[in-house]
Structure formats: C-alpha cells, structure tokens
Amino acid sequence: MSEFSHDVAHLEKNVDGLLTLLETFVRSNKREDIVNYFYKKGFTTPAEYKLIAAALESMLQQAQALAANYEAVQKGVAMVVEGQ
Secondary structure, eight states: OOOOOOHHHHHHHHHHHHHHHHHHHHHHHOOOOHHHHSSSTOOOOOOHHHHHHHHHHHHHHEEEEEEEHHHHHHHHHHHHHTTT
C-alpha cells in the first residue's frame, strides 16, 4: 500500500463492528435486569451504593462521549466528501 492508499474496507469493518456491538448490547441488556434489584429489600450498603452510582455515571458519560464522537465522525466525513 502506498502512502496515499487508504484501507477503506478496514474503516467500514470498524463502523460495522461498532454498530453490531452496540446493537447486540441493546438487545441483550434489559433495563429490568438491573433496575429491579434497586427496589429489593437490603439492596446494598451505602458504600456499595456509591460504587454502583459511580460506575453507572461513568458508563453514561462514556456512552454520551461515544455518541458525540460518532456524530463528529459523521459530520467530518460529510465535510471531506463535500470538499470543505
């Protein structure tokens, strides 16, 4: 591959892999699988609650960053194609 060649198939494979992973995650993980436990008597100690809350907050922030990054890539690709 020359310095000016691009492995477009690799880029496409990464997009497909990302979307497949996210689709599988959404299909296989149900809200009830976690939330129902929150309401069971003796759910958790205050320390465990803090750990769970922090983990969920971190996952939410990562998902928001992923969505923002994907949108930025979409916009960037469109700009490149449009010659901007």
